Amino acid sequence: xxxxxxxAPRAGRREWSALTVLVLxxxxxxxxxxxxxxxxxSMAADIAPSSTQLLWIGxxxxxxxxxxxxxxxxxxxxxxRKRLLLIGAGGFGVASVIAAFAPNPEILIAARVLLGVAGxxxxxxxxxxxxxxxxxxxxxxxxxxxxxxxxxxGAAVGPLVGGVLLENFWWGSVxxxxxxxxxxxxxxxxxxxxxxxxxxxxxxxVISALLSILAIVPVVYAVKxxxxxxxxxxxxxxxxxxxxxxxxxxxxxxxxxNPLLDLSLFRMPAFxxxxxxxxxxxxxxxxxxxxxSQYLQLVREYGPLKAGLAELPSTIASMVVILFIGALVARVxxxxxxxxxxxxxxxxxxGIGMTVSMSTYWGLGISLVLLGLGIGIAMTLxxxxxxxxxxxxxxxxxxxxxxxxxxLGGALGIAVLGSVHLAMYHxxxxxxxxxxxxDAAIAESSLASTVTDVADPVVVDHAQAAFVxxxxxxxxxxxxxxxxxxxxxxxxxPSPRDATVGAHEAH
Numbered sequence: 001x002x003x004x005x006x007x008a009p010r011a012g013r014r015e016w017s018a019l020t021v022l023v024l025x026x027x028x029x030x031x032x033x034x035x036x037x038x039x040x041x042s043m044a045a046d047i048a049p050s051s052t053q054l055l056w057i058g059x060x061x062x063x064x065x066x067x068x069x070x071x072x073x074x075x076x077x078x079x080x081r082k083r084l085l086l087i088g089a090g091g092f093g094v095a096s097v098i099a100a101f102a103p104n105p106e107i108l109i110a111a112r113v114l115l116g117v118a119g120x121x122x123x124x125x126x127x128x129x130x131x132x133x134x135x136x137x138x139x140x141x142x143x144x145x146x147x148x149x150x151x152x153x154g155a156a157v158g159p160l161v162g163g164v165l166l167e168n169f170w171w172g173s174v175x176x177x178x179x180x181x182x183x184x185x186x187x188x189x190x191x192x193x194x195x196x197x198x199x200x201x202x203x204x205x206v207i208s209a210l211l212s213i214l215a216i217v218p219v220v221y222a223v224k225x226x227x228x229x230x231x232x233x234x235x236x237x238x239x240x241x242x243x244x245x246x247x248x249x250x251x252x253x254x255x256x257x258n259p260l261l262d263l264s265l266f267r268m269p270a271f272x273x274x275x276x277x278x279x280x281x282x283x284x285x286x287x288x289x290x291x292x293s294q295y296l297q298l299v300r301e302y303g304p305l306k307a308g309l310a311e312l313p314s315t316i317a318s319m320v321v322i323l324f325i326g327a328l329v330a331r332v333x334x335x336x337x338x339x340x341x342x343x344x345x346x347x348x349x350x351g352i353g354m355t356v357s358m359s360t361y362w363g364l365g366i367s368l369v370l371l372g373l374g375i376g377i378a379m380t381l382x383x384x385x386x387x388x389x390x391x392x393x394x395x396x397x398x399x400x401x402x403x404x405x406x407x408l409g410g411a412l413g414i415a416v417l418g419s420v421h422l423a424m425y426h427x428x429x430x431x432x433x434x435x436x437x438x439d440a441a442i443a444e445s446s447l448a449s450t451v452t453d454v455a456d457p458v459v460v461d462h463a464q465a466a467f468v469x470x471x472x473x474x475x476x477x478x479x480x481x482x483x484x485x486x487x488x489x490x491x492x493x494p495s496p497r498d499a500t501v502g503a504h505e506a507h
Contacts, residue, residue, distance in 0.1 A: 021185055028092075062411065064115075064117055065123070065407065070401070072120045073399055077197060123399075208256070224415065279412075280485045282375075286409075317371075337377060337495075339490030340490075421473075440459070
């Protein structure tokens with residue numbers, strides 16, 4: 001047993017009730033990342049955005065959220081995590097109402113910006129409060145497992161929630177679901193959450209905050225544009241600009257006595273390895289969901305609701321992790337556990353590749369269970385390692401690093417695996433001789449357009465077969481990435497028994 005586990009006070013009923021409030025927040029933010037996509041057709045019919053406005057409506061939320069995470073994590077340490085979370089919850093609720101009743105695209109884009117700002121205050125605050133509330137290392141691991149379950153479940157359940165709402169209500173309902181949850185947070189939060197903060201004398205360097213935004217937002221834009229519109233001149237230009245700003249940001253952090261981002265943390269294998277594991281786990285998970293959801297609807301011809309239900313095994317499996325995560329760490333150590341989780345995820349992805357062409361669902365269901373278990377283990381313990389590796393007073397800043405890894409990992413997963421999938425789709429598309437040129441052009445563009453606009457069933461069958469082959473190849477590519485990551489995690493991240501990764505690092 002470590003000193004922290006022996007001496008730290010254990011959380012009671014109030015602390016676990018407070019965790020419920022924090023998980024509600026993270027589930028809602030994760031749902032907001034994916035729920036809008038199903039609402040696009042009805043929203044476009046109602047307020048008629050241009051194609052450019054439609055892109056900004058979809059992307060501006062994640063741009064602002066990712067860009068502000070590091071700054072808001074430091075702000076939480078300075079003014080108080082509970083205070084910032086409650087301010088953010090109020091802002092999130094107000095912005096949701098504005099978005100739901102937006103009369104035109106301009107108002108909706110502005111509301112999505114406000115949602116991104118509020119979301120950036122909420123995400124690192126939730127993790128930092130968990131770090132300050134659950135002092136016992138084993139309990140903290142369990143609490144972060146529940147938090148991670150909320151993050152992955154929210155992303156997976158978003159389309160399911162959207163499907164239910166859009167079958168019964170108008171497109172604005174996908175935003176109004178935020179309001180009752182934020183009301184609960186604003187009522188229960190002041191009662192259940194304890195305030196915690198770092199040193200109020202620790203100032204936030206404005207230039208560093210600006211550089212962090214200028215570094216992250218262009219990179220996120222580049223990978224999202226790559227995934228959504230293909231590789232054009234704007235991708236390398238914006239990526240190069242972001243990387244240049246990132247270089248200037250890093251140089252400035254090395255010179256400041258109180259940096260916005262403490263780069264010395266990355267010298268610790270537990271920290272740097274965990275950040276990488278966190279990003280790669282969500283890289284594979286969200287990258288898979290991007291094309292797997294399309295597969296279920298366009299190839300298996302499931303409706304949005306049935307497709308959401310078909311993806312539930314991975315969500316349920318990630319919940320089961322809560323039951324054994326503490327025992328797993330105590331038995332084999334955190335680094336090996338993260339490696340094991342990434343290995344399970346790799347097996348699940350390979351299983352999807354092998355069973356996606358089968359007519360029955362069982363093979364996919366079992367593979368999704370393995371994927372959910374693996375990603376749940378890896379995300380829980382890598383997040384725990386990041387927030388545990390720093391003193392409590394810097395928990396907000398460390399949490400923002402974990403959140404930034406999550407956002408960048410998800411964006412890169414969709415961009416990279418989406419691009420691999422598209423390339424494989426094109427390479428496997430083998431239309432019969434004599435196919436109508438207009439049908440062939442539609443089939444080359446996407447399977448979604450083919451299913452909607454092509455009347456020739458032979459062309460549709462060939463396009464679906466090419467899509468399935470692309471899913472197989474892309475799943476294997478993602479599996480290989482996770483398998484390599486598993487080996488690195490096993491060897492690099494320390495595995496002390498009877499402790500979380502970072503339990504001893506912060507002392």
